[in-house]
Amino acid sequence: MKTNVIKVVVAGALLTSILGACSEPSNVEVKKKDSEPKQEQQSSSTPKKEEKKEESKAGSRSNPVAIGQSATFEDKIFDQATSKSYKAKVEVSIQEVLRGEQAWKLIQQENEFNKAPADDMEYVLVKVKTKVVDADTADFAYRSDDIMNTEYVSADGKVYQMDTEHHPVIPTPLQSEVFKGAEAEGYSVQYIKKNDDFKFVYKTLGMQKVYFNIK
Numbered sequence: 001m002k003t004n005v006i007k008v009v010v011a012g013a014l015l016t017s018i019l020g021a022c023s024e025p026s027n028v029e030v031k032k033k034d035s036e037p038k039q040e041q042q043s044s045s046t047p048k049k050e051e052k053k054e055e056s057k058a059g060s061r062s063n064p065v066a067i068g069q070s071a072t073f074e075d076k077i078f079d080q081a082t083s084k085s086y087k088a089k090v091e092v093s094i095q096e097v098l099r100g101e102q103a104w105k106l107i108q109q110e111n112e113f114n115k116a117p118a119d120d121m122e123y124v125l126v127k128v129k130t131k132v133v134d135a136d137t138a139d140f141a142y143r144s145d146d147i148m149n150t151e152y153v154s155a156d157g158k159v160y161q162m163d164t165e166h167h168p169v170i171p172t173p174l175q176s177e178v179f180k181g182a183e184a185e186g187y188s189v190q191y192i193k194k195n196d197d198f199k200f201v202y203k204t205l206g207m208q209k210v211y212f213n214i215k
Helices: 003-019 100-110
Strands: 030-031 070-079 084-099 119-136 142-145 148-151 176-180 183-193 199-203 207-210
Touching: 070 119, 070 142, 070 207, 084 100, 084 183, 100 119, 119 142, 119 148, 119 176, 148 183, 176 183
Parallel strands: none
Antiparallel strands: 030 070, 070 084, 084 119, 119 183, 142 176, 148 199, 199 207
């Protein structure tokens, strides 16, 4: 049986119920590149009233995290034996995005029985890095999983669903358990419309969704 199918069974009902009600991020810290210096504007004789625009929260669909930047947020670590949760500070970033022929080449090399995409579709592989910056426990690990923790939203606002015929075995899938201070990387895979300017979503265990641009 494919490893990706086994993951769904092992993940269990606990994470399914938690992630099913994910919401927009409430407090996401984005590490940005050095900003350009602000230019002073010459004052005019008639001062203009400044229009205050409400800025969308970082990591939301309207203000996604840029590729090359990381998002740090509060999440949870669970003791699966007791369902007790511990606070954790987690950092997530996209390390690489492969699509089209590049993605298919890796997927085909991994398993010759993986199904080729249709002419108007393509595979995308997103390499995700997760790091536990801090946590209230050193005894339990933070879990990340391709199926449970990731989502893809098309340019026209539709969430891609799993295509069972096109959910291939992939190299180094996102399926990690990391303790406080540790980090891990792995690929997430999705079958999408060719050339779709989609957004990648990381779904936290604390019921948040953090959106990322992919280019």
